[in-house]
Structure formats: structure tokens, C-alpha cells
Amino acid sequence: MPGDSIGKMFKVCVWGESHGPSIGVVIEGCPPGFELDLDGIRKELNRRKPGSSAYVSSRLEQDQFKILSGLYRGETTGTPISILIPNQGFNKSSYDELENTYRPGHADYTYQAKYGIRDFYGGGRSSARLTAPVVAAGSIARQILHREYGVTILAYITQIGRIQSGIDGPGHRAQSNCNFSDESKEREILTLLEGLKASGNSIGGVVECMISNVPPGFGEPLFDKLDADLASAIVGLNAVKGFEIGNGFNAAELTGKENNDEFLVEQGETQTVTNRSGGVLGGISNGMPIVFRAAFKATPSISMAQSTVDNSGNKKEIVIVGDHDVCVAIRAVPVVEALAAIVLCDHFLRYRGQCGVK
Amino acid sequence: MPGDSIGKMFKVCVWGESHGPSIGVVIEGCPPGFELDLDGIRKELNRRKPGSSAYVSSRLEQDQFKILSGLYRGETTGTPISILIPNQGFNKSSYDELENTYRPGHADYTYQAKYGIRDFYGGGRSSARLTAPVVAAGSIARQILHREYGVTILAYITQIGRIQSGIDGPGHRAQSNCNFSDESKEREILTLLEGLKASGNSIGGVVECMISNVPPGFGEPLFDKLDADLASAIVGLNAVKGFEIGNGFNAAELTGKENNDEFLVEQGETQTVTNRSGGVLGGISNGMPIVFRAAFKATPSISMAQSTVDNSGNKKEIVIVGDHDVCVAIRAVPVVEALAAIVLCDHFLRYRGQCGVK
Amino acid sequence: MPGDSIGKMFKVCVWGESHGPSIGVVIEGCPPGFELDLDGIRKELNRRKPGSSAYVSSRLEQDQFKILSGLYRGETTGTPISILIPNQGFNKSSYDELENTYRPGHADYTYQAKYGIRDFYGGGRSSARLTAPVVAAGSIARQILHREYGVTILAYITQIGRIQSGIDGPGHRAQSNCNFSDESKEREILTLLEGLKASGNSIGGVVECMISNVPPGFGEPLFDKLDADLASAIVGLNAVKGFEIGNGFNAAELTGKENNDEFLVEQGETQTVTNRSGGVLGGISNGMPIVFRAAFKATPSISMAQSTVDNSGNKKEIVIVGDHDVCVAIRAVPVVEALAAIVLCDHFLRYRGQCGVK
């Protein structure tokens, strides 16, 4: 079973390699008759684009997407939406010395071990470049969710290295140079990033995502629980090493009394007094905001010398040249939102199919 | 799309409710001609069974499983293996007062909101009782992986409440009363658990799982990555609120230089000097031990008074009587192993199908 | 990918072997809150049961089904419905000589070639016995479709050997001893069947199925077209060698002018003047009756001497003893209906999920 798709009813299949002629996505199952906001897609792609700040890769990606099918006079037809994004702004020759050498922390070795062959240019299939089509698809999912339920999805950085945000929620994300929520730490972070950039190093971070207005009922027990599907989507994203929802790892320290959310009725709706669960109980949304976090490792592409081996088993020293993200978590923010949107839209359609809502 | 199955080629479908006549599992795609170790299945089920220590639920579950299909003279036939486990040792009437009341931290409300109906006895579909068939299926997956590659899967508790293990790996798990890895903390933990039990409270914990001898090549980019599928399986398990692999959330604090694993060749095999990645790079196993952790919340079933509401929106006070796990993470240890085995066995078959290994 | 399931949203997984302790089915995705008519299921199982007439197998199958999950106070809960049917009334020893010998026209050899092992008793997994759980699941699908849309599904025999029905539609099926539509041919057929039975031979036949009140809109282009899914379900049924819809193979002889159905509007609904398409255009139901036919071969179990080989490649002569259906098509009638119901119910939910109908 190939693993290039996410979602079962709202199904997103991503194809392409970093340095091929183009990359793209086919979105199956989109509800028909939905007027697509193309500017909305463009806006999301721009948020992900390298070069959006000094601390992310400066590869020139125009990300001029083309919609090749599934739209008729601006509305979705219910048939597959094929989106193509040409690859531009790269230099294949800059990768030549990596053809036979395994970069530490990257997927070079595992692709070679699995397939016996790999497109090594720019990391090929394993490149973060492939998150561009994910963002395009996520933008459509987000538009649908917003129209149907007023769902809003906001991700932001709450930690870079050892610097943690001191506030809850998105805070000043919109004004931040690095999607960070806590304005008071911005300067400290920029100093950290400058230093790392100068030394050719990189740093990890944590992205939190808060989703509002999801109605109760999304998520399928036993195995396609809403939180399980979010975990799968998020952990599958490049560089993510951890996922937690609600109290997350902190819940391990707490007693049942401390961690339970008591129910109450507010304006006729069943809610919880607190939201330690992060909006999901038993794998099904409970109507409270969904709050999860993803831990990103530092990009493994650093220009400091590292020891490694090549295809033939020879020891090598490697220095990765070129512009790379100092902190990939920053640029991952819109991708996290896109993945969340895809998972939620899929569960919206699944819920509607089985339970006949609306 | 229903969500009662896990796996695509080694497909495990779990059915049943806590207090129905029986529960069970149908395993599709099992390789043929494999001699099944029924005692092995029994042993795993016994490890999960309530009453195995003083700190877990004492419900009397015999877990006498019956294999109804897919075996011929002790060998798998390649056709579905149907396993049935009768439900016994419960008292339906003890749940009557919960019919219309939502227990905090449980799935009562979300099932009602989604389906408009729920089997409330013992939590019905959302009960941890449903992990018994998962363990049975996982035992078969584990046997296959062990025969094919010598894979071993070992989970153990590394944290209960604020008490953390001070050692790496499984440690004295086998001798522990609570699957804890660090003998020096055992007494402290037992004291904690006794106190919580006495007060009718419960506590969270962390389970770590270490998997050895997985060959490089398991896992499908882009979306069915090995770590993503593990995350999905584990976060889908009752009470899990977080998942991390390798350095996990700690990776957010580290630089690329600190977090990368350099490659070397040992005895002709490409390995990494360190294992900060936890055995997975780019979503594909790299041959190093796979190490992940799951954060469990405290069981929400506590006998302390809690405020909640009922189906009709009336405020209620609830005290949950009956025997419950003081720390569900303890009994989840074999379930975590089972889920890991299922995910790995699935990826073994998928790898073999596409790449024709062996 | 295992192939034991049919349907994507209304998902039916059938497990078991002819002579195991029991067989069964797990139905995932059933809409919640639906009051199940258990007598309706029983009635359908009785129609399929051997011994229902002199011309079908007389194996004593009680088909006492048990519903083990997914029902709460008579209503579906939206969670998997597990149905178990004990196997009874057979004599394992009567099959002993078949252990190593391949019966012509049966799946003995192909199972052995594929899996290297097979449960040969009663044909094991390939036995028509496995259609009992299909009928149980189909009965639930049929009930749902009837409640939602008033859908009726009627199959009947239109041909046995060279004897063809002279009338359209179900005719006197209900009164027939062999589900035949044309009363005027009944005596001729019974004589044919008696003769074949006496000589230990068997005969093929054609089943037609007419489905009314399916609304327009069921079916997914490009590959899960409604007619394609019906074809898959029906050709997958034991002994079926052909499927056709509407004009079917006869359409090959006709011109476009002769075969097209012109549109008209009747009582505000778009309909076709004729129904040569059989109710499906472009893979989507058009609101007209769906009419398809299945060609059944004669059961290959005949008591006349046949030449064959055994596992070791030795030439053998084989005479299959025991009671067998003279014409399996007769008993397949309720199974064809059940499969059609499952396919339609699946497409009902898929349609509702994507397009939000009702």
C-alpha cells in the first residue's frame, strides 16, 4: 500500500520531488458547488514560502500554482482537483557531491536502503518542498470548514530552543518575524537565530495549533480517532519528533482529579469547565477548542562538519553548503495548519456520511 | 469511512463493547503457513488482564480466546483469523446510574453527541476492554516479526506521576509490580499508588517502547511514515495524550549539531553512532532500535466527587464506584507493544509487496 | 491488501471457513439509531438456506445468527455490528479423501498454489457457505435503503440451462419452487432438474435483479462507478462467470439510435422513456430501475467421474459424493440481492458524505 495520500473521504495525494519539473497534489472527494477562494490558496502558499524571513531558507520558490481540473466557473465540481506547482529557483549542480553520501539526520540512507535508488537532488521526495502542495490542499479544506462551521485554525511557535513563550494562545504571532506568540521574547529569539545562522547551526522548536468551532462528533473510534489522525498527520511532517494534545506529556504527572474536565451547560450547549483534554474525548471532538503541539527537531542541514559514510561504506566528512532554515519550525506553522484542516475536513465528510448531519 | 481497523496489509478489525456477550478481532492479510503459538497469545492476554497487580482494575476477565477461522492444523491459512473473547465477570446493574450522566474525562458525551445513542455499560465501545483483542492480534504480529527478523518489542513504564525512572531501557521491568524500569523507585511508586487508591484518585504515567532488529526499509513516505503510523496507533489508545520518538520533545531544545546522528559502518552495516532519531529517518526505519514514548493521562474513573451534567442538561454530582486502575499506564504496557507489532508487521508486508525483499 | 471486505463506508468483512466452528461478518459504518428488524435478517437467511427445495443442497444449516455487538436496545449504535453464525450439520470425515485431490472447477488447486496450505473441509474458505454472513449483512443494508428511500430489491431466475423465461420482471418468483419468473416453464425446469439430480450432474442459470426507487446520484466516477461496484460484487460471488446491466451483451448488436434512452420529464422528475441503460449512466444511478443479470455456471460438485490430479501430481479419478445443489443459481437469488443491497448502501453513505444530501 503506497503512502502518498492522507484522508479517506477528503483524500489528498501528493506527488513530486524537490528538483523535478514540478510538484503537485490531487484532491479527491471535495464537496461540489463550493466557490474556491484562489487568493486564499495563494496567501497560504506565501506564508510557507522560503525567504519569508531572514531565518528561513531563501530558495526562490515562486509557488505559482495552477489548478488543472475539478473547477468549473470557479466552483468545485466534486471531481478531483489537480494542482500543479512548477519547481523553480534551484541549482541541481549544488547537490552533486551528495549523490553518494548520506547526510546525517536526513532520509538519504533510508530511501537508499528501502528502494535501492533515490533522487538525491535537494533531498528528492523527502524534501520539505513537498509541503507546498500540502498547504494548497489544506487551504481548500480550511475554506470548506470555515464556510460550514466557522472553523478557525491558528498555529504559532511557543518554543525555540530553550526559549519558551510565556503566554497562552497565538498572542502576537501576526506581528512576529518568526511566528512566535510571545512578543517579550522576540528579541532574544532573533539573537539566538542570528548566532546559529552565523555558526552554520540550526535549532528545534515547538508549534502549537488551536482550532475553534469544531462541532462535537468529528472522529472515528477505535482507530481513526480524531487525535490519532492528527498525530499521524503531524508526526508525518518533516522534522516532527513529538505530538501532544491538551495536557499532553504533562498529563502523565497529574492525578485524575487534576486532569479531568468537568461538564457544564452553557447557553444550552454541553461544554467543559476546563479544556485539559484539548477538545477530544474518546477520539471524538467535544466542541471545545482543539489544542495540540508538535515538537520539531532542528533541520539536519548544517554547514558544520559532520562525519558520515557514502553508498560504498567509506567514511566521509560532510559540510552542507547552501541556504537552509535556521529553525524549520517557523516555516512549518502554515503546514501544521494545513494538515489539521485536511484531517478535520476528512472527518467532517465521514461524519456526514455515516450520521447524516446537516 | 469506519475507523475500526488498523493496518492496510496486515489488517486488524476490532469489534465489540465492554459489556456485550463477547468482543473480538478479525485479522486479514496474515501470511500463510505460519505456525501460531497459542500459548504466546495467552501469555500476552494475561499480561494485559485486570487483577494482575493490586494497582489495576480487578474486574475478573478470563480472556479465554477462541480462534474461529484462519487456522488449519495450527498453521495460518492466509485467510482471516477471527478471534472471539467472551465477556465475563461484570455486573451490568452497577452502571445503571450512568445511563444519562456524562463522566468527566470519558467518551460518554462525545459518543452521545456523535451517534445520538450509546451503549453506556462499562463505557461500551470506548472501554479499555477493547484492548484485549488488540493484544491478541498484536501477539500474532509479534510472532511473525520475530520469526522473520528476530524483532523484539519491549515496553516499560519510565514515569508515574512525577516519579521518573533514572535508567535507560527496560531495566527491572520483568521484576517490577508495575512494569517500572527503575528498581530504586519501586517502593516510592507503590507508596504513591497506595495513597491514590485510598483516596479514590488516579495518576498518569509514561510508557517507553524499545524495538530491536527492525531492518532498514519499513515505512512509506509521504503520509504513512513508520513514525506517523506508530503515532496514530499509540495516540489512538485510550488515555494517551502524547507521543514522541527518539529525542522527541527534547529535540525542540537542541541544535542540529546536537541532534543529528552521524553515520558509520559497523561490520558491513550502515549504522548511526547515536540514536537520537529513535530508529526512523524520513519516515523509514534505519535499522537502529526504534524508541518511542507515550504519555498516559490518569484514568478519569475516580471515586472522588465531580461535577457534571446529564443528557437533559441538568447539573449532577457524580462519584464513580467500582474498582478501577489507579494508573492505566501500567496495564497499557502490553497493549503498546501489541500496537507497535501490528504497525510493524503491516509495514513489513507493504515493504515486501512493493520492493520484493526476501 | 486483504480482500475479505466489501464496501468503503458501509464495510462488510466476512470471515470463516465452511467447516470451522462458526462463520461471521463484521459490519462497519452502519448509520446509528436504526431499529434493526431481526426477523428480516432471519427471513433472508432462510431463503438462502440449503434444503429450501429439493434441488438445492440439503446440508442442515440452522443459521442461527447471533449479534454480538453494535446494537443497543434494538438500535444500531454506529459501531461495528458483529454477527456470528455457528457451523453445524456437517460431517468432516466425508471430505477426507479430498485432502490432497483437486476437484475440477473448484478452488482447491488455486488456494494451494497461492497459500501453500488450505483448509479443504467443505471447500474451506471458498465454500458457498460463506454467503450466509453476506446475506445477513445484506439484510441490514436492505432495511436501511428501504427506510431511507423505499428501495426494493428483487432477484429471480430467468434461465436454467437452455430454458429461458418468457416474461419480464420477477413474475411468479414468489410461488416458484426454484425462484423462476415464468410459471409456464416451471414444470419443464423441474423435470430437467430431476434428471440432472438422478444422473449426478448439475446445471447453470441466470439470475436477474431489479432494484426500484434508487434516487439519482449513487455511484462514483471514474473507478467506483455504481455498475462497476455491482459487477465486482456479483462476479465475486461463487460460480458467477458473467455480469451485464441494462441491455448488456445485447447492446453490442445495437446502434446508438436503438440503444439510447431518450429523456422526458414526468411529474417533475427527469426520467428516460426506455431503460436500456439499466438505471446507470456514466456510473451514476439515474433514478430508473437498476436491472442487471448474473450468469452462474453449474456447480462443479458432480457425482459423475472426473479426471484430475493430486497435490503430488498423480493422476486421479474423482467422484464427488454427498448432496449438492443441482443448480446453484437458485439458491444464489437472495445472495445476489444481499450483495446489491450492500453496494447500494455503501454508495448511499458515500453520496451523503460528499454531497451532503438530506
Next chain:
Amino acid sequence: MPGDSIGKMFKVCVWGESHGPSIGVVIEGCPPGFELDLDGIRKELNRRKPGSSAYVSSRLEQDQFKILSGLYRGETTGTPISILIPNQGFNKSSYDELENTYRPGHADYTYQAKYGIRDFYGGGRSSARLTAPVVAAGSIARQILHREYGVTILAYITQIGRIQSGIDGPGHRAQSNCNFSDESKEREILTLLEGLKASGNSIGGVVECMISNVPPGFGEPLFDKLDADLASAIVGLNAVKGFEIGNGFNAAELTGKENNDEFLVEQGETQTVTNRSGGVLGGISNGMPIVFRAAFKATPSISMAQSTVDNSGNKKEIVIVGDHDVCVAIRAVPVVEALAAIVLCDHFLRYRGQCGVK
């Protein structure tokens, strides 16, 4: 669940509309390290191309395909192969009058009824134009099967209107102007086609497909049987109204004695004396040639006057102008082969995954 894909391990997702900027296909799960024969793909596309004879549509389709991903130095990488085929040579304005009118025999009405919107240009999504990407994907499947097992797949016309081939097998297909197997009928057919073309009418036909060198073991009981999957693929093809394998509908007339294939051993291999089953027993290939037939209706696009209705329920008379296939079955021959190749390649990988062959 969207229905734009075929196959589970060798997964082919087709997107696009007749008159959009391009159409295409994403192939997931292709085995890695396979040297692709691009000329082979081109050759297959040319066989399908309109204008290849006087009796097929003369729309100028260049079918210049581009492979956008999944290839590295001419070899497959195991990642998705994305193929794009630009749409050219059409005139959108020629369809304007069809915007609101339902063509008899076409999918105009059913798409409108299902989705509430449709891209009507050239039939949009339901156009036979979408078989071009299917042929491209099928060519890859065919190449893999040929390399692995020497599989050959040959389809040919055995009937057009009432004119039937008098010979078995592909006969003089290669020399025929219309893929017909029987040279002696060629002139009669050409006369028939000329007459129909002159009168603006069209005609149905039958395509037979013969597949050699498929090893025993392909196909999954109970529901993804090899013949069931072939039936699904073929009936899903535009204009197909019937499918039969081996003796097919003729089997309904025969006794068990007449229809069974006796086994024998030839050169160490278990074979059948006859091949009435068409190469599949119990849903699994038995090593004999696979032989199936598909009944095609006449293209519903005829330039004779037909009565129909429009979106608003008004009665209309319609005359479909433009060049159309006189007999679509002729041009469907390479598409039937492509679909068969996709189904077989999928089952090859599924077999290898579960059973570990080779």
C-alpha cells in the same frame, strides 16, 4: 470515499476533464529500480488515439505525455509517478448548446443530479478522453508484468453489431483496420461502419482479452477476486454494459460435466485440459490463459435527431454534431488491455506482500 483510483498496492489515480488544460494520472506503489520504456508508453497512447482509423473520432489529440515525478535516470524510484497529458485540438464553443441539455445515453443528467454542477465541455469528467492516462498507467503495469513473468496481454474485437468473428484468439488483429480478429469479415464490417457513419449512427461491439503467463496465485478471496477486480475495471470503462470470463453467459446453459475443466500435469505443472474457467478458479489465477470479454454499447453521440430535456425540464430535440467514434469498442481495445494490466500488477504486488513469493 472518492472513486478516482483503481488498485490498492499499484494504485492509479486519474484526474482531469475533457476540455481542461490537461489530464493526468498519479501512479503510487510502483516497484523501484524498474527501467521504464517511454517508447512503450507512447506506442500504447498512439493505439488509443483518435484518428487512428476512419471509424474513430478524429479529434486531434497529440497525447504528448510528460513524466513529472518518480523517475530517476530512467528508473522508477518507488515514489509516485505523475504523468501529465496536455489537452489540445478541441473547440470549446462547439459544445455551447449542450450546456443545459442532457444528451441521451450520456452522463450529463446523472452528473448534474449528483453534484448539482458539471463541466459539460466534451462531457467533462465522463469523457472517454480520460482513458488516455489509464493507458499510460497500464503501459507501466504491463512492462512490469512482462519483465517479472513474461505476461502478454492481447485484446481484439470479436463482434461489431451482429457480425461475429469466426475464429479464436487475436487472429489478424494486427493487420485489421478495426482491431477485428477475423480477416474474412473485415470487408463486411467496413461496409457496415461506412453506412453508419454516413447516417450519423453508431454501433456496439465486443472486445475479448487474452492474457498469457500469469502465474497461479493472483487474486484475493472473498471480495477482491481476480475476476471480480477485472469485472470492476472493465464495467467501469465508458460504454461497457457487460463482462464475462471463460465460458461466461454460455456457462448458464451448460451442465457441470460440460463446464468443468479437468486437471492434468504437464511438464511438472498442474494445468487444466480445457480452459472453460478462463484462467480463474475461486477468484485466483490458475496459470491458464485469462480470457474475458466486454460488451460495449454504441457511442450515444449520434447526429440523428433525438428527443430529450434540458436542466429546466423543457422538452428539446438534440442533434449531436462533430466527429464521433462510429464504434467505440475499436478504440477501447488498448484501454481494455491497460485496465487488465493495472489489475494484474496490483494483484502481483498484493500476492508478493502477503505470500512472500520471489
